[in-house]
Amino acid sequence: MAISLSWAGGVHTPLASQPGASRVGAHRRPMVLPPDVESAVWRGDSLGTPVTSTVSSGFLVLDAELPGGGWPCRSLTEVLQVQPTVLEWRLLAPAMRALVEQDRQIVVVGPPKAPHLPGLRQLGVDERRLVWVDVQKPVERLWATEQLIKSNAAGMLVSWLPQARQEQIRRLQVCAQGCDGPVILWRPAAAADEASAAPLRLRARFGVDWELRIHLLKRKGPPHEGELALPSVPGGLQDILTPRLSHPSRLIAARHSRDLPHAVGSPSSRQPAGRAPASH
Numbered sequence: 157m158a159i160s161l162s163w164a165g166g167v168h169t170p171l172a173s174q175p176g177a178s179r180v181g182a183h184r185r186p187m188v189l190p191p192d193v194e195s196a197v198w199r200g201d202s203l204g205t206p207v208t209s210t211v212s213s214g215f216l217v218l219d220a221e222l223p224g225g226g227w228p229c230r231s232l233t234e235v236l237q238v239q240p241t242v243l244e245w246r247l248l249a250p251a252m253r254a255l256v257e258q259d260r261q262i263v264v265v266g267p268p269k270a271p272h273l274p275g276l277r278q279l280g281v282d283e284r285r286l287v288w289v290d291v292q293k294p295v296e297r298l299w300a301t302e303q304l305i306k307s308n309a310a311g312m313l314v315s316w317l318p319q320a321r322q323e324q325i326r327r328l329q330v331c332a333q334g335c336d337g338p339v340i341l342w343r344p345a346a347a348a349d350e351a352s353a354a355p356l357r358l359r360a361r362f363g364v365d366w367e368l369r370i371h372l373l374k375r376k377g378p379p380h381e382g383e384l385a386l387p388s389v390p391g392g393l394q395d396i397l398t399p400r401l402s403h404p405s406r407l408i409a410a411r412h413s414r415d416l417p418h419a420v421g422s423p424s425s426r427q428p429a430g431r432a433p434a435s436h
Contacts, residue, residue: 211312211338214250215386222356223376227251227312227338232329232354236373238345240316241269243360246388247368248340249279252312256285260311260337263287263304266297267316278391294319305331305339316342326353348373364405366390366397 210226212219219225227233237243244267252262262285264271270290273283289304291297294317301315305328313335317324320343332339341354348359357374366389372380389397400407 209336211251212254213247214254215384217384218370218386221372221375221380221384227340228356229336229338230333231356232325232332232339232341234325234341234343234347234352234354234357236343236345236348236357236359237361240318240342240344241267243362243368243388244314244342245271245276245279245281246390247360247370247386248312248314249276249281251338253280255311255337256280256282258311259285261285261287261309263289263310263313265289265300265304265313265315266291267314275391298324301341302328302331305335308335308337310335311337312340313337314340314342318342318344322351322353329353329355364408365403366393 209229210222210224211229212226213222222228235244235247255262262281264286266289271283271286271288276283276286287310289300291300297315297317298320301313301317304310304313304315320328320341325341328339328341345359348357352374355374355376357372359371359373361369363369363385366387368386368388370384370386371382372384389402
């Protein structure tokens with residue numbers, strides 16, 4: 157007697173009742189998983205295959221390192237930084253700009269400082285598509301973030317949760333699985349040592365030459381080594397920066413080389429100019 161196995165697509169695979177025959181058949185015809193099951197399988201030695209859609213970050217170098225090639229939807233992303241409100245808009249503005257062009261809303265919850273609308277216009281973000289939820293207490297930020305995730309009404313949701321606990325992040329991750337847009341949480345750099353249910357975690361900081369430095373702390377895939385350098389000149393400065401000021405690191409290196417002593421000996425041991433050595 158043979159057993160017939162079938163997938164949802166209706167393809168039948170006979171399976172012999174004898175163990176030896178089943179092993180021979182397995183070698184002869186490897187099992188092929190349905191596409192929806194195959195897409196959900198993640199192999200640890202490669203970047204995770206996206207089960208849901210992503211939104212391009214706007215930085216080709218960063219997209220190449222993110223599973224799926226962009227900010228993931230139906231999932232949490234944590235970005236850690238030392239000081240808040242210094243690089244959030246420069247990192248997220250390219251993705252926000254693309255979403256605004258699709259007439260989708262950008263919702264921000266509890267930013268430590270009020271969004272600067274003229275600066276957002278220079279970054280290409282139309283303020284008419286920006287919703288600012290002004291809440292400052294940690295419990296209010298958390299509640300507003302959870303309700304907005306559940307409502308699934310934002311093209312991108314950005315929230316500042318510096319005091320969120322592990323179980324609260326886990327709850328938000330469960331809720332985010334039903335959200336069609338990326339959910340970005342900004343948290344302090346000290347949270348890097350804490351466990352988190354967010355599948356994607358990044359650490360962001362400034363570079364000397366107007367770039368953003370990004371290190372991927374956690375992702376579906378191999379560990380990320382080093383840092384990514386993302387060119388990111390603040391809005392309005394690109395047209396007025398001189399070639400010298402476009403690379404401050406070169407100016408710093410040149411000044412440092414001039415300040416280095418080129419002669420052996422201590423300046424304190426030299427006699428002042430115009431004064432003869434004392435006679436004894």
